[in-house]
Amino acid sequence: MIQLYHVHKNYGNYQALVDVSLKVEKGEFLYITGPSGAGKTTLLNIVFCGVKADHGQILVGGKNILKLNDSDIPYYRREIGVVFQDFKLLPRKTVYENIAFAQRVIGVSSKEIKRKVWAALKMVGLSHKKDLLPPRLSGGEQQRVSIARALINEPSIILADEPTGNLDYDISMEIMKLFEDASAKGATVIVATHNREILKTFPHKVVKLNRGKVVEE
Amino acid sequence: MNLLHPFIYAFQEAMTSIRMNKGLNAITIGTIAVSMTLFGIFLLTYINLQKAATGLGGKIKMVAYLKDTVTHQQAESLKKTIASYNEIERFSYIAKEEALSDFKKKLRDKKTILDGLGSNPLPASFIIEVKESFKTLSSMEDIARRLENIEGVEEVEYGREWIDRFETLMVFFKLGMTAVGGVLMVGLLFIISNTIKLSVYSRLDEIEIMKLVGATNRFIKGPFIIEGMIQGLLGSFISILLLTVIYEIFMSKINPSLMIIFGLSDLSFIQPKLIAGMVISGISLGFIGSVVSLGRILKVRT
Secondary structure, rough: OEEEEEEEEEEEEEEEEEEEEEEEEEOOOOEOOOOOOOOOOHHHHHHHOOOOEEEEEEEEEEEEEHHHOOOOOEEEEEHHHEEEEEOOOOOOHHHHHHHHHHHHOOOOOHHHHHHHHHHHHHHHHHHHHHOOOHOOHHHHHHHHHHHHHHHOOOOOEEEEEEEOOOOHHHHHHHHHHHHHHHHHOEEEEEEEOHHHHHHHHHEEEEEEEOOEEEEEO | OOHHHHHHHHHHHHHHHHHHHHOOOHHHHHHHHHHHHHHHHHHHHHHHHHHHHHHHOOOOEEEEEEEEOOHHHHHHHHHHHOOOOOOEEEEEEOOOHHHHHHHHHHHEEEEEHHHHOOOOOOOOOOEEEEOOHHHHHHHHHHHHHHHHHOOEEEEEEOOOOHHHHHHHHHHHHHHHHHHHHHHHHHHHHHHHHHHHHHHHHHHHHHHHOOOOOOOOHHHHHHHHHHHHHHHHHHHHHHHHHHHHHHHHHHHOOOOOHHHOOOOOOOOOOOOOHHHHHHHHHHHHHHHHHHHHHHHHHOOOOO
């Protein structure tokens, strides 16, 4: 599903990724781990087309994403659900609107949006908070909204960057359960984390990065 | 997928943005309104000057003076020739004797000064009124030249200088209007594009999230472009309202005798066709202003 060959990425003189090669099968659940500054976020960003690799090849679903035009990127991103540590929710839109946003962007009808958002709210257990604004929610709840938004378009790939970074243990487990469910439904999931508890509780393949290099697989 | 959904969404988002940035939008709409009102005042002046010109032009007559040697029969033949001109609305013949008696009437009690004259020094003439559409300098010149070439015609007078001056004034006025219009247009484009830029900057987080979930640049630009167009539309509406108020106040204050001097029965307002033009220009300015400002901002990859 995702293949990286000898990928390099520099930010000025700083080497964020050095000769990274990686293969993630369809439906696989993979952890990218390593200390801060190891290159986890850069790796996810490259797969997401948020930044462009300096060298190497990246195939996603058989497509060489380095050859995508700027105008193709939005359509490519619709195949990917992303979750961030800081949630990236729209503070002036309600929980419902935040989740519906991902559907509106791709032009889904209001009727269909309603049906899907209700299902997504039910899945993350936030139906009763649909009319609240994100700042009124706890961190765990905000992350659940973010996951609902990432999953609503039924992406084939889910990328999560430190999704439990600021959350306590119980809530982190709840969040990870949602990724487990998505994976069980066939999505390819890549989670960047340095939370060892998670790695122990939900064991999957782990790729360890350090200073931009793959040090353990 | 319904093609209307993105448009409805863009419109709703534009309205939300206008509500959220009320102050900024009010300033922009106000600036558009004031600038377009200034332009409208120029336009109103131009329209009414042109109307006055037409009114005064009605009084312009051409006089073809005949040579003293022209006989009565020749004069009759000249009448036929002049009558054949398409450009001439009507004309009348003033014989030498008639010209003298008219002159004497005008002199009234001073007519005795003419007593010493042995013969009638005044020539016979044709007083010619040219059709409205030919009351331009070039047409009048052309008619006068052709009349002067007719055997028996001594000289043709037609207020050349007056027409020339008026036409020059109108050319300068047109140039001034174009210059003012151009400067205002560039200024408005600058203001609109900056308002949209500020609007974009205040929503950069939202744009980032839109990009994350796969929004195309066209989808992201939509609400901002509509916002610019709404600003242009409202600005032009307000300017038309302001112009109506200014026009009504002016009409109620102006001395009617002043208008008569200019040959005007009343002052005209901007025609509906030009009002529509102003509204379309306002919307277009909003559209162009937004597109210009969005082009560079949205080129960022994420």
